[in-house]
Amino acid sequence: MRKLALISTALMVAALWGCGYVGAPLPPALNIPVPIKDLTVEQRSGRIEISFTPSLKSTDDLILKSLSGIELRAGENPEAPAFDIHRWAAAAKRIDVPKAAAEPVKIEVPVAGWEEKDIIFAVRSIGPGGRPGDWSQPVSLRVVEPPQAPAGLTAEATPGGVLLRWQPGGGPVRVYRKSGQDKEESVAGTAASGAEFLDTTAVFGVSYVYRVQRVIDTGGRGAVSELSTPVPISPVDTFAPAVPTGLIAQAGIGVVEAAWDRNNEADLRGYQMWRAEGQAELARFGEPVPTASFSDKSVKPGFRYRYAVSSVDQAGNESRPCDPVEVLFQ
Secondary structure (H helix, E strand, O other): HHHHHHHHHHHHHHHHHHHHHOOOOOOOOOEEOOOOOOOOEEEEEEEEEEEEEOEEEOOOOOOOOOOOOEEEEEEEEOOOOOOHOOOOOOHEEEEEEOOOOOOOEEEEEEEOOOOOEEEEEEEEEEEOOOOOOOOOOOEEEEEEEOOOOOOOOEEEOOOOEEEEEEEOOOOEEEEEEOOOOOOOOOOHHHHOOOOEEEEEEOOOOOEEEEEEEEOOOOOOEEEEEEOOOOEEEEOOOOOOOOOOOEEEEEEEOEEEEEEEOOOOOEEEEEEEEEEEEOOOEEEOOOOOOOEEEEEEEOOOEEEEHHHHHHHEEOOOOOOOOOOOOEEEEO
């Protein structure tokens, strides 16, 4: 009898083990989306570009099957300088978001009606059951009259780099550059004022395309114009290095020693000596030398010599000779 009871108990335990343990029921999921965290707003000429990325993640740390909508609003702060997002939302204009999906969203709206106003933008996702998540961090934008793109852009090769010029106008100008090897253009720099910019990082022999864009400071978030018409350039080094300075020449034992100040050009290849005997014309003497000195061992006693030196760069550009100096070799 006792043996039968033990068998029955074992069978009951096995049955419970096979069916699994049924614990306390879980609360229903709220299906509330987490707040959108990457809202950005920028004025580009006569439109406002709004970007953000909704998420399917819920406040319960679950993954939602879908979103039922995106609520994007924009409007002035009705209680400035204080701010209550619920009062703001009640008065703000709703901006249509065509698709409710967990993917990057970019929307453009015209600035008309908002010029010279501080407009606040915020967005929130709506869960599959219609329950909205919290609003994103509000973004404030000072909307201004649409800035115009700089006109008349030109590009010119100079010894110091590529010089860009455009027609004068208000506000700083941002310079974009793209070489033939770049996939996308990048910011080469900003001209804080004036109507020109020298790109000192440009390399001779490389093809570039430049565009510029006017930037209006609105107190934290600048309004920008459209980009200008692109201007291509393939700068070529046709610029001679500086004329050498400080040339001196002295007669020694069987030799005339010449020396001068070194040039500062990064692409300098060397120096070309020039010599004249008596009243003859100066002529190139020997091959270019890499150092700022030269020894002439072909001099003859009793003759007068005039010496000069020019500089030569890696591209073969040569300066004019410096003023000559005269030596009487005894």
